[in-house]
Amino acid sequence: MATAGDEERSLTTDLMLCSICLEQYKQPVSLPCSHSFCLTCLSTHIITACVNCDPPLGFPCPLCRKFIPAPGKFKEYSVDQWAKLFPENKFLASVAVGTKPIYCKPCQEDEGESKASSWCMDCSEVLCDDCVKYHKKFRPTRGHVIGSLNGCSANFCQPFVLDKCEAHDGRKLELICKEHISPCCSVCVIKEHVGCKRFCQLEDADENIVGPHNVKTLQADVKLLCSNLEQIITDEKNNMNCLDDASDAFAKELSEITTTIIDTVKRLEEKHLGEIAKLTKQSKSKLEESVHSVEHRVNYLQYWKERLFKNMSNETNLNTNTVLSFMKMKQIYENIRKLDYSKLKISIQTEIFDSVQKLTSLSCLAKTTSFEHQSPIDFDLRKLELKCADVINISEFTSPCSALYDGEFLSCDKLLLTDHKNRRCVMCDTEGEVLQEISLPGTPWGMCVRGENEVLVTLSDVHKVVVLDSNSLEIKQSLSVDCSCYGIATSGNTTVIGTRESIVMFQDLSDKNSCRTLSTEKENIDDVALDKDGNVIVSNYSEAIVKKLDKSGKMLFKYAHKELNKPFGLTVDGHGNIFVNGNDTNNIHIVSNDGKIIRILEGVQNPTCIKFLRGSYRFLVGEC
Numbered sequence: 001m002a003t004a005g006d007e008e009r010s011l012t013t014d015l016m017l018c019s020i021c022l023e024q025y026k027q028p029v030s031l032p033c034s035h036s037f038c039l040t041c042l043s044t045h046i047i048t049a050c051v052n053c054d055p056p057l058g059f060p061c062p063l064c065r066k067f068i069p070a071p072g073k074f075k076e077y078s079v080d081q082w083a084k085l086f087p088e089n090k091f092l093a094s095v096a097v098g099t100k101p102i103y104c105k106p107c108q109e110d111e112g113e114s115k116a117s118s119w120c121m122d123c124s125e126v127l128c129d130d131c132v133k134y135h136k137k138f139r140p141t142r143g144h145v146i147g148s149l150n151g152c153s154a155n156f157c158q159p160f161v162l163d164k165c166e167a168h169d170g171r172k173l174e175l176i177c178k179e180h181i182s183p184c185c186s187v188c189v190i191k192e193h194v195g196c197k198r199f200c201q202l203e204d205a206d207e208n209i210v211g212p213h214n215v216k217t218l219q220a221d222v223k224l225l226c227s228n229l230e231q232i233i234t235d236e237k238n239n240m241n242c243l244d245d246a247s248d249a250f251a252k253e254l255s256e257i258t259t260t261i262i263d264t265v266k267r268l269e270e271k272h273l274g275e276i277a278k279l280t281k282q283s284k285s286k287l288e289e290s291v292h293s294v295e296h297r298v299n300y301l302q303y304w305k306e307r308l309f310k311n312m313s314n315e316t317n318l319n320t321n322t323v324l325s326f327m328k329m330k331q332i333y334e335n336i337r338k339l340d341y342s343k344l345k346i347s348i349q350t351e352i353f354d355s356v357q358k359l360t361s362l363s364c365l366a367k368t369t370s371f372e373h374q375s376p377i378d379f380d381l382r383k384l385e386l387k388c389a390d391v392i393n394i395s396e397f398t399s400p401c402s403a404l405y406d407g408e409f410l411s412c413d414k415l416l417l418t419d420h421k422n423r424r425c426v427m428c429d430t431e432g433e434v435l436q437e438i439s440l441p442g443t444p445w446g447m448c449v450r451g452e453n454e455v456l457v458t459l460s461d462v463h464k465v466v467v468l469d470s471n472s473l474e475i476k477q478s479l480s481v482d483c484s485c486y487g488i489a490t491s492g493n494t495t496v497i498g499t500r501e502s503i504v505m506f507q508d509l510s511d512k513n514s515c516r517t518l519s520t521e522k523e524n525i526d527d528v529a530l531d532k533d534g535n536v537i538v539s540n541y542s543e544a545i546v547k548k549l550d551k552s553g554k555m556l557f558k559y560a561h562k563e564l565n566k567p568f569g570l571t572v573d574g575h576g577n578i579f580v581n582g583n584d585t586n587n588i589h590i591v592s593n594d595g596k597i598i599r600i601l602e603g604v605q606n607p608t609c610i611k612f613l614r615g616s617y618r619f620l621v622g623e624c
C-alpha cells in the first residue's frame with residue numbers, strides 16, 4: 001500500500017529524473033509541451049534533431065514528440081543556443097537538491113513544517129494546501145499560476161503569449177509600425193523602427209493591415225504553402241517508393257539474366273561434354289579398327305610363322321619340305337609386307353573460348369548510376385484566378401509628381417515615382433506622403449528595380465540610364481546608351497530598353513558592346529517588360545498593339561483590342577500574364593502569356609504606368 005512516505009519518495013525520485021539521461025536533473029529547462037530536461041541533455045537532443053534541417057526551425061520533444069518551434073525570432077539563434085533560451089524549470093531546480101520530502105516554503109520561513117502540495121509559478125515556491133488558500137485569497141497573489149505537485153506536476157504548461165516582445169525582455173507589444181506591418185514594443189520603436197513614421201495602436205489596426213480580405217488571403221496563402229510543401233513530401237516519398245520499385249525490378253532483371261546465364265552455361269557444358277564423349281568414342285573406334293586390321297595381319301603372319309619356321313633349317317642339305325616352307329614363308333612375308341601400312345594417331349583438343357574465359361574474370365554485371373536533380377520551386381505567387389479575382393483599391397492619393405510616367409515599389413511599401421516635368425524622382429509612402437526626393441540630370445521616363453537595392457531610371461532626353469541606390473536614392477552610376485530611352489525592364493543581367501526607333505537589349509548594361517537591337521522597324525515603343533523566360537513584351541502606343549518577342553527578336557504574338565488605345569505602361573506577373581494600361585481607353589487589359597485576353601479592368605483614368613510589388617499581386621497604377 002502506498003503511504004505518504006512513498007508518495008514523497010516518488011515525487012522526489014521519479015520526478016527528479018531527466019528522461020534523457022535518467023539521472024537527477026542538472027539545470028532543468030522546460031519546453032512549451034510541459035516536459036523538462038537537463039540543459040545539456042536537451043541541447044544535445046536539439047543539435048542531433050536539427051542535423052539535416054536548413055534552416056533549423058524547431059525539434060520534436062524527446063518525450064512526447066510534439067514539435068517545438070525554435071525560441072526567439074525566425075532564424076535568430078543558432079541551434080546550440082536554443083536549449084538555454086527555454087525557461088528554467090524553477091520548481092525542479094529548487095527541489096533538485098537531495099531526496100528529502102518537500103516542505104512548504106512560507107511555512108518553513110515561519111518555522112513550521114507542513115508538506116508542500118503545490119507550486120506557484122510566479123513566486124517559484126512550493127506551497128502547502130493552507131498557503132495555497134491564502135495565496136488565492138490575497139489580491140497581490142490572486143492571479144498567480146499554481147499547479148499541483150502530483151502526477152507530472154513538475155512540468156507546467158507555459159501559457160502561450162503573443163503580446164510580449166521576444167526581442168526585448170517580454171515587453172508588451174502595443175503599437176504597429178505601419179511601414180513594416182510589424183508589432184512593436186516601446187523599445188522596438190526606438191531601436192528597430194527609428195526611421196519609421198507611421199505607427200498606430202494595436203487596437204487601431206485597420207482594414208489595410210488586417211481586415212477580412214487580408215485574413216482570408218493570408219489563410220489561403222498559408223494553406224496553399226502547406227499543401228505545396230505536403231505535395232513535395234508526397235512526391236519525395238513517392239520517389240522513395242519508386243526507387244524501391246526500381247531496385248526490385250533491377251534485382252529481378254539481374255536474377256533472371258544470372259539464371260539464364262547459368263542455365264545457358266550448364267547446357268553448353270553438357271553439350272560440350274557430350275561432344276567430347278562422342279568424339280572420343282569415334283576416335284577410339286577408329287583406332288580399334290586400325291588395331292584390329294594390324295592384329296589381323298599379325299595373326300596371319302603368326303599362323304604361318306608357327307607352321308613354317310619349324311620346317312626351315314639352317315642346315316646345308318636341304319630337303320624339299322624346307323625348300324617349300326621357305327618359299328611359302330617368303331611369299332607370305334612379301335605379300336604382307338607389300339600391303340599398305342599406316343599408324344593411326346588421334347588426339348582430341350579442347351579450347352575454351354576467350355569469351356568464356358572472360359566470364360570468370362567479370363568485374364561486374366551491370367552499370368548503376370543515380371541521377372539527382374534539385375529543382376527550385378517558387379512559391380512566391382499564388383495562381384490567381386485572374387478572370388474573377390477581386391480588385392481592391394488599397395490606397396489612392398494625388399501624385400506628388402506633376403507628370404507621373406513610371407514608378408516602382410521599393411521595400412516596405414515605399415514607392416519611387418518619376419516626375420517627368422520636374423526632372424526628379426520622388427520616394428513616398430503608400431499614402432502619398434513624400435519621404436525623400438532626388439533631382440536628376442535629365443528627364444526621367446521609365447523605371448525598374450534591379451536586384452535588391454537598385455533602381456534603373458531612363459533619362460529620355462540625355463540618352464542615359466542612371467542607377468539609383470534604392471535606400472539612399474543616390475546616383476550610383478550614369479550610363480550613356482546612344483538612344484533616346486523610354487521604358488526599361490531588367491531581369492538577371494539582361495536589360496531591355498524601348499526607344500522611339502527600336503527595342504534594344506543589353507547583356508550587361510554597363511557594356512555598350514553587349515547591346516543588340518531586337519527590332520528595328522519604326523516602333524513607337526512606350527514600355528517594355530521581361531518575363532521569366534527572357535521574352536520581351538512591348539507596348540506600341542501609336543499602333544495600339546502589345547507584342548511579345550523572344551530573345552532573338554522573333555515575334556511570338558501581337559495583341560490588339562478595340563478597347564485598347566494608346567497602350568502605355570505594362571508589366572508581367574510571376575506567371576507571365578501581361579497587365580497593360582490603355583491610356584486612352586481608361587482601362588487595364590490582362591492578357592495571358594500566349595496573348596489571349598483574360599479580362600479588362602475598368603475604373604482608371606488615363607493610366608500611365610503599372611508595376612507589381614515583387615512576389616505579390618499588389619500593383620500600383622499611375623494616372624496622368
Ligand SMILES: [Zn+2]
Nearest residue numbers: 018021038041
Ligand atoms: Zn538529463
Ligand SMILES: [Zn+2]
Nearest residue numbers: 033035061064
Ligand atoms: Zn513534450
Ligand SMILES: [Zn+2]
Nearest residue numbers: 104107128131
Ligand atoms: Zn504553508
Ligand SMILES: [Zn+2]
Nearest residue numbers: 120122123144
Ligand atoms: Zn505566488
Ligand SMILES: [Zn+2]
Nearest residue numbers: 165168185188
Ligand atoms: Zn521589442
Ligand SMILES: [Zn+2]
Nearest residue numbers: 177180193196
Ligand atoms: Zn518600422
